[in-house]
Amino acid sequence: MTASPAPTPSAREVSITKTFVATVVPQLPAEHRLSLSDSVDDHLPGLARGAGNDGRRNTLRAPLRHTSGLYDVTSDTGGTIPLTPFQSVRIAVTHPPTGLSRFAYSNTDYVLLGLVVEQITGRSYPAEAERRVITPLGLTHTSSPGARASLPLPHGRTYTAYGADVTALDPRVAGAAGELVSW
Template sequence: MPILRAPLVTLLATTLLGLGTASLPSEPHLTPAASYLPRLVARGRAPTAALLAHTPSAAGHGSYRSTGPGIRYADRFRAGSITKTFVATVVLQLAGEGALRLSDPVERFLPGLIRGHGNDGRRLTLRALLSHTSGLYDYTDDTSAHPVSAIAAIRTATAHRPMHAPGTYAYSNTNYAVLGLVVRRVTGHSYATEIRRRIITPLRLTGTSLPGARTTLPEPHGRAYTRDPAGGGLSDVTVLDPRTAGAAGELISTLADLNRFYAALLGGRLLPSAQQTALLNTEAAHGTYGLGIYPQRLSCGVTVWGHNGHIQGSYVRTAATRDGRHTLTYRIDTDTLDEADTLEPALLEAEFCAT
């Protein structure tokens, strides 16, 4: 499956070859995917790459490797569209509590907001938003607009005609901007507050946060870079305004926290049975996407579930087995990875297809 690329990096931009020795003393083994990290630097032109894998046989911190000192085990980084899985989990929990139904139209919660230019919130369900089958124009594709609120982002989107008729899969950050507002309308709290209350605190994700208007990263953190497509030079973009990303991509996290979150989610610890089934149901998106999470079938027959995050200065991908017992998160400290369509599948296959 092609790598999903949320184009938040476009909107936010104003713009070795041997393994390093970075590892933890408690590391029980060298994860199979670690041998692929240098390729992300040599062929993918990432300044630094790192990964953390947890397997049923691993203990403690799992298996960590990096290509150099640019990324450390405990570093906080921007996780981009992985935010969507957190938002989807909250929405599904609310469905399990009877506070909403996935078949509810957006109009029920946000009357009059999705209107004009062929857009109609009366025809769009929450399930369509979660599965990216609403057809709503992706506000990040309008490079003339720089919205710093969900309302502004949605108005940018509804100034354009839909990308497709409802029912066709088309990845759009606008869907999750809308869902963030739905969470507020249903709970009386922001999606950030609900994510903290329902996910971050119970799972003790001590390195995970939603920054709001904060432009800096919490300590500890490394640097984040974006590459000039013309000259190829790197610019430091560690400091940026995350409000444009919002519910579609503002999350800050760590390698360990993302592994823990997806292990809990896929392991059935965050959702009731019916909502767990809905989470992994890809029928609406014709096998491409579930509800805030997507599958990738590897050549060995294993299917992994997870999400990626692509935002200015950062690219991250988490993948896990269906039961959540084997998880892998890797990241680079830039938003561009050359040969990503071949490098990422090779890394995942090395990890999950190893015998």
């Protein structure tokens, strides 16, 4: 008798989500829906402005490369407070830029790109990631859970760098910067 394989534990894929968004965004210029040279303001007018931030000066390449200068909103929220993408960007732009054209890892960059995907396609970034990446690659156990905080069983525990258990975290805290789960 052969033993059944142990079920694969589920896990939050967190920042791997950025890879999916960074795959979707460059497909849009090929479809003539945007240019990576477009300013952020071309697609989200006025959203990325404040405290020295100016979406008119940042092209869409900047958040893809983490060179937009947008403050990482998770520095304020600890990555545990569910915010809408618009709330995340609005909080980020209350802080001065972290240095335009220099690499500065920022979850806000990918939250912003998720909003651009939604604006351009009329569909949520998870729907576009599923249609363009997850389904074609046959990743049948990868998804964006929306507001569902529980993970499919079995699963391990997830902890912050400070030791707080965030296994049952509302995945919307990360949005396009880290919402995916796999099992």
